[in-house]
Amino acid sequence: MGIGTSIFLLALGAILTFALDATLAGIDLDVVGWILMAAGVLGLIMTTLVWGRRRTVVSTSDEPVEYRRVEERRDIAPPL
Structure with a gap:
């Protein structure tokens, strides 16, 4: 439920x-309201x-992430 x-x-x-x-036969709307x-x-x-x-956030390791240099x-x- 959202x-x-x-x-x-x-x-x-x-x-x-x-x-x-309002009243309905056999149904108490106050109780229905409290239940809702x-x-x-x-x-x-x-x-x-x-x-x-x-x-x-879940981390699986304590090591820092390696960074690679791209040239x-x-x-x-x-x-072609």
Whole structure:
């Protein structure tokens, strides 16, 4: 779940919980809203944990990288 989906679930849950005053037979919209907000918060936490790990730089060796010097030779004719 991405950040956008998590924010959407949070907003939808808040609308169902706080702004909507409707009743459906057998469904409590306040509870559905709280569940959606909890899923949105959980999605945000999981997304930040996964993205935080993804941005970690892993080095396999402690040795510095070797640099090679490349020189252009002008005394040789270019290929045809």
